Amino acid sequence: MRILITNDDGIHAPGLAVLEELAREFSDDIWVCAPSEEQSGAGHSLTLNRPVRLQKFGERRYAVTGTPTDSVMMALREVMDGPPDLILSGVNRGANLGDDVTYSGTVSAAIEGALAGIRAIAFSQVYSAKTAGTDSEFAAARAWGAKVIKPLLDASFAERTLINVNFPPLAPDDVKGIRVVRQGFHDYSRGSIVEGKDPRGQRYFWFGLHAIEHTPRHDTDLEAIDDGYIAVTPLQLDFTHDASIAVLTDRFAD
DSSP: OEEEEEOSSOTTOHHHHHHHHHHTTTOSEEEEEEESSOOTTOTTOOOOSSOOOEEEEETTEEEESSOHHHHHHHIIIIIOSSOOSEEEEEEEESOOOGGGGGTOHHHHHHHHHHHTTOEEEEEEEOOOTTTTTSTTTTHHHHHHHHHHHHHHTTOOOOTTEEEEEEEOSSOGGGOOOEEEOBOOOBOGGGOOEEEEEOTTSOEEEEEOOOOOOBOSOSSBHHHHHHTTOEEEEEEESOOOOTHHHHHHHHHTOO
């Protein structure tokens, strides 16, 4: 099995090393192509206004001066000598839950794989201030990652779908298990923007990374993480709201 690994935290990110360890439990044919620098929040963006450069860091190991989407496109079209059987993206440092997947470079790298007809899985480790920067930061992902990947290796992915996986910020022994759940939704009306001044007295704004209210249901990725489970969520790329087709057709009828 040929596996392509990428992320949005950059080629030197510890989460990428964790994912590479997990991938090597299933294959020796591993390729790495990731952004040369952190691209968190890049979403499914392409670099269009400047050239993209490719850097080689070793055998089957490359970095791209662009976004996660750029990295996957470069891997598939320029780097690899044949398509991968599987694309793994992550392990992201921080959650990619609910509607945050639209901002996520980690998820978007998997989206690019799905668009190319390749099975793709995105992995994120929910952030914990207690373990940040320590060897335990990705402990849940490292201990449970193979258990998540193995059942998906021979699973049939529907066309233009991908899998989004989030690990709770817990010690491995405290993780309660794995739940297959829906995508949740945040209440962004309660979000905040932090204002400050730089040393020259100029105003700046920083988007706050605080807790945001979310859906009250108990069958989504948000609640699964809160309950101490790994959240496995199948995502589809067809955003069409089918129920509105007939309504809008009537609106525009002659």
